Amino acid sequence: xxxxxxxxxxxxxxxxxALKTLTRPDNVITSDNELKPYESDGLSMYRQxxxxxxxxxxxxxxxxxLKYCSDEGIKVVPRGAGTSxxxxxxxxxxxxxxxxxxxxxxxxxxWDNQCARVQPGMTNLxxxxxxxxxxxxxxxxxxxxxxxxxxxxxxxxxxGVHCLKYGMTTxxxxxxxxxxxDGTVLTFGGxxxxxxxxxxxxxxxGSEGLLGVVTEVTVRILPRPATAKAxxxxxxxxxxxxxxxxxxxxxxxxxxxxxxxxxxxxxxxEAFVHAxxxxxxxxxIIVEIDGPQEEVAELTARVDAIARRCGATTCxxxxxxxERALFWAGRKAAFPAVGRISPDYYCMDGTIPRKQLPHVLxxxxxxxxxxxxxxxxxxxxxxxxxxPLILYDANRPGEVEKAExxxxxxxxxxxxxxxxxxxxHGVGVEKRDLMEVQFGAEDLxxxxxxxxxxxxxxxxxxxxxxxxLHRCAELGRVHVHRGQTAHPDIxxx
Amino acid sequence: MPSSRHTPQSAEDLxxxxxxxxxxxxxxxxxxxxxKRRLGRAVAADEIIDMSALSGITLYExxxxxxxxxxxxPLAEIEAALAQRRQVMAFEPLDLGPLYGHAPGAGTLGGMxxxxxxxxxxxxxxxxxDHILGxxxxxxxxxxxxxxxxxxxxxxxxxxxKLVTGSYGTLCILTSLTLKVMPAPExxxxxxxxxxxxxEALRLMRRVLAGPHAISGAAYLPAWATAAYDHRPVVxxxxxxxxxxxxxxFRALAAQMPEQGEMMELDGEASGDVWRTFRQLGPALAxxxxxxxxxxxxxxxxxDLARGLEGELKARYWLDWAGGLLWLLVPPSAxxxxxxxxxxxxxxxxHATCLRGAAAEPFxxxxxxxxxxxxxxxxxxxxxxxxxxxxxxxxV
Numbered sequence: 001x002x003x004x005x006x007x008x009x010x011x012x013x014x015x016x017x018a019l020k021t022l023t024r025p026d027n028v029i030t031s032d033n034e035l036k037p038y039e040s041d042g043l044s045m046y047r048q049x050x051x052x053x054x055x056x057x058x059x060x061x062x063x064x065x066l067k068y069c070s071d072e073g074i075k076v077v078p079r080g081a082g083t084s085x086x087x088x089x090x091x092x093x094x095x096x097x098x099x100x101x102x103x104x105x106x107x108x109x110x111w112d113n114q115c116a117r118v119q120p121g122m123t124n125l126x127x128x129x130x131x132x133x134x135x136x137x138x139x140x141x142x143x144x145x146x147x148x149x150x151x152x153x154x155x156x157x158x159x160g161v162h163c164l165k166y167g168m169t170t171x172x173x174x175x176x177x178x179x180x181x182d183g184t185v186l187t188f189g190g191x192x193x194x195x196x197x198x199x200x201x202x203x204x205x206g207s208e209g210l211l212g213v214v215t216e217v218t219v220r221i222l223p224r225p226a227t228a229k230a231x232x233x234x235x236x237x238x239x240x241x242x243x244x245x246x247x248x249x250x251x252x253x254x255x256x257x258x259x260x261x262x263x264x265x266x267x268x269x270e271a272f273v274h275a276x277x278x279x280x281x282x283x284x285i286i287v288e289i290d291g292p293q294e295e296v297a298e299l300t301a302r303v304d305a306i307a308r309r310c311g312a313t314t315c316x317x318x319x320x321x322x323e324r325a326l327f328w329a330g331r332k333a334a335f336p337a338v339g340r341i342s343p344d345y346y347c348m349d350g351t352i353p354r355k356q357l358p359h360v361l362x363x364x365x366x367x368x369x370x371x372x373x374x375x376x377x378x379x380x381x382x383x384x385x386x387x388p389l390i391l392y393d394a395n396r397p398g399e400v401e402k403a404e405x406x407x408x409x410x411x412x413x414x415x416x417x418x419x420x421x422x423x424x425h426g427v428g429v430e431k432r433d434l435m436e437v438q439f440g441a442e443d444l445x446x447x448x449x450x451x452x453x454x455x456x457x458x459x460x461x462x463x464x465x466x467x468x469l470h471r472c473a474e475l476g477r478v479h480v481h482r483g484q485t486a487h488p489d490i491x492x493x
Numbered sequence: 494m495p496s497s498r499h500t501p502q503s504a505e506d507l508x509x510x511x512x513x514x515x516x517x518x519x520x521x522x523x524x525x526x527x528x529k530r531r532l533g534r535a536v537a538a539d540e541i542i543d544m545s546a547l548s549g550i551t552l553y554e555x556x557x558x559x560x561x562x563x564x565x566x567p568l569a570e571i572e573a574a575l576a577q578r579r580q581v582m583a584f585e586p587l588d589l590g591p592l593y594g595h596a597p598g599a600g601t602l603g604g605m606x607x608x609x610x611x612x613x614x615x616x617x618x619x620x621x622x623d624h625i626l627g628x629x630x631x632x633x634x635x636x637x638x639x640x641x642x643x644x645x646x647x648x649x650x651x652x653x654x655k656l657v658t659g660s661y662g663t664l665c666i667l668t669s670l671t672l673k674v675m676p677a678p679e680x681x682x683x684x685x686x687x688x689x690x691x692x693e694a695l696r697l698m699r700r701v702l703a704g705p706h707a708i709s710g711a712a713y714l715p716a717w718a719t720a721a722y723d724h725r726p727v728v729x730x731x732x733x734x735x736x737x738x739x740x741x742x743f744r745a746l747a748a749q750m751p752e753q754g755e756m757m758e759l760d761g762e763a764s765g766d767v768w769r770t771f772r773q774l775g776p777a778l779a780x781x782x783x784x785x786x787x788x789x790x791x792x793x794x795x796x797d798l799a800r801g802l803e804g805e806l807k808a809r810y811w812l813d814w815a816g817g818l819l820w821l822l823v824p825p826s827a828x829x830x831x832x833x834x835x836x837x838x839x840x841x842x843x844h845a846t847c848l849r850g851a852a853a854e855p856f857x858x859x860x861x862x863x864x865x866x867x868x869x870x871x872x873x874x875x876x877x878x879x880x881x882x883x884x885x886x887x888x889v
Binding site for chain 1: 515516554555556557558559579615616619620622623632634635636637638639640642643644645646647648649650652653655656658659660664675676677679699702703704705706707735737738740741745789790791792793814817818842843844846856857858859866867870872873874876877885886
């Protein structure tokens with residue numbers, strides 16, 4: 001993280017006093033006890049209490065706080081519900097933590113344009129709850145959807161089990177209101193299908209709170225599909241399961257969701273929720289098909305045939321809504337289920353080309369033996385997004401470091417086979433130092449030049465995403481090459 | 494006029510050309526086939542970079558739903574390769590070939606992504622930007638950079654593939670693109686409902702789009718554009734997918750049609766023809782004397798905007814995207830048309846682009862804060878302003 005600026009910390013009292021003039025005084029939190037809950041997000045390995053917390057209630061207050069901090073050279077870390085799994089909302093000891101929790105209202109449901117305008121502190125599930133009485137829902141469904149906020153979803157470009165068919169957050173947004181670090185309020189997009197100029201909505205979605213603070217979000221809402229069925233398919237090997245996933249997609253079928261669990265994950269989940277998962281299989285796939293009744297009937301039959309061709313030993317299709325929910329219950333409880341069998345677990349999040357699934361699983365198995373740490377694997381198999389859960393015990397000296405090293409090896413492997421470091425959890429603090437595995441120096445410099453266009457003093461959420469902090473002046477300098485390549489012998493890719 | 498033309502043979506070659514340009518302050522116009530050269534502001538360039546030699550599909554894995562191709566690859570080649578494996582670019586890129594005097598299907602992958610204009614299926618399948626997984630490009634810093642990847646689920650670093658989609662070559666010169674491709678629909682069928690006025694048509698589209706029909710095209714042609722339908726206005730609603738599903742949804746959707754219209758059923762090729770016409774902006778091709786405007790607006794604003802501009806400018810219009818896209822043909826004699834169109838589009842919460850005609854600013858002007866940010870982003874990619882300078886806005 002950036003070096004602590006003691007001169008800012010020394011002004012803490014004056015800063016708190018100034019912020020109390022910009023929002024209601026009790027929205028500024030300074031006591032150690034009250035700061036404690038903010039010291040980490042969902043990645044609890046990293047902890048750091050903020051210098052202070054401010055909880056503005058309006059866009060104007062957010063803009064005023066940012067402008068003040070910008071003028072005074074004070075760093076700011078934005079935070080929604082603090083469910084990030086990559087340390088995206090990890091505070092800074094010399095920084096203001098800007099909590100958006102009080103901006104949590106529905107502004108407007110526009111049925112005619114099939115969209116909802118909400119404030120960023122609204123929960124993901126809260127949006128669906130606000131529109132479900134008329135048969136609509138908001139599609140992206142990260143597993144933390146009860147708690148996580150839409151503002152955080154925009155910052156992280158969150159996914160979920162249904163993004164295979166319905167896309168991630170970025171594919172379901174129409175517009176945002178956005179405050180720059182200097183306090184300027186901008187609007188990207190709105191209720192139309194696209195925007196004038198550069199696609200800044202697309203750019204800021206998934207920018208992990210480094211480019212600005214979102215104060216209003218317009219999302220598309222969709223009519224609920226007429227029917228949905230889940231299929232529970234067991235295989236004697238990971239290879240067979242991987243082949244089935246590939247064949248379903250190659251067969252022109254895009255299921256609403258296609259999840260996979262390996263043996264340790266199946267056993268942990270079954271012991272926890274008793275979903276009726278087969279225990280004599282090596283891999284389990286849950287396929288959800290939704291849409292008109294005739295389509296669901298047709299596609300479940302096709303998937304059934306593909307699964308049997310791939311050597312499935314069990315294949316059940318849900319008959320009732322209760323059964324469908326039960327099939328999902330084990331998968332949805334996979335993380336806490338693993339939490340019951342191990343004192344601690346570390347959840348990874350890489351994406352690979354689907355066809356690499358068996359190879360990557362095999363390698364993870366080998367690494368597990370080398371590190372002496374067990375792994376349970378759950379994946380969004382349809383889009384190749386892995387969530388290996390590394391089991392460890394933080395009370396045993398050296399195990400945290402071992403788990404982290406193991407995790408780094410897994411993510412490096414993902415990149416080696418053509419994939420990426422993070423599918424939906426974000427880079428944050430966690431994967432920052434691995435960015436150079438996936439990107440070259442010039443790639444990262446170009447990304448940081450984008451950051452400079454929004455926040456030239458690098459005050460907003462610094463220390464996240466990028467392994468090296470460059471000064472904007474240095475990044476902006478033009479190096480004229482006069483036709484000469486500086487280091488012709490160095491491969492760039 | 495540009496004095497010379499470069500035809501880079503590789504990305505490294507292109508990088509060296511840009512580096513030479515940086516030393517000399519050479520401004521470049523970047524061309525694929527030039528099929529959309531008339532879209533946007535005139536570029537004040539010293540030299541042309543012709544991307545046609547950077548052509549070819551370099552990776553196509555149908556079972557992974559992914560394709561990588563060099564930026565100069567003809568779109569026709571990409572669509573043909575996809576068709577062989579029964580796949581498509583789901584966003585149905587607009588085919589501007591005929592509008593600008595080229596063959597249908599003209600253009601390159603790089604040009605299509607740089608314009609970022611999706612066709613009718615955008616309402617169901619997403620925009621161009623939603624299908625661009627990764628890019629490689631040469632920036633105005635003379636650096637060869639990559640962003641994104643080849644997998645759909647990827648939040649590693651900023652989403653530069655989205656930023657460059659629709660940036661008209663003003664940020665960097667794309668060299669290679671990775672696309673998410675999708676299975677081609679097994680079958681398509683269209684309902685054509687004749688006789689509804691624009692308010693009734695929009696009400697109908699709104700109602701059926703809120704239902705479970707999974708409609709993949711919703712457009713409206715007023716009477717002037719429907720010689721084939723005895724000059725009655727027509728609503729078109731498309732269903733696509735698996736045969737059994739299309740048949741069932743067709744029955745359900747047909748039952749929703751209001752009584753005052755006359756319903757026709759278009760199968761297979763007839764349905765394909767209708768949507769190809771929308772993709773090619775067919776109604777604008779008959780006579781090319783009128784200016785052509787594209788208004789991207791909240792669908793609920795379409796009827797008032799269409800009626801208003803029709804009356805005040807003696808304009809003709811048609812609608813796509815269930816009203817989210819208003820295409821306007823405006824006689825060049827209409828005074829002050831650009832200002833009026835822009836005012837109305839802005840007031841409705843949308844924006845307007847002039848695709849054909851003499852508008853001084855083809856792209857919708859940005860407010861001061863947005864323009865300042867846009868210029869800073871441009872400078873971050875192209876600090877000397879060498880790449881397609883001024884194509885979108887002054888200095889951008």
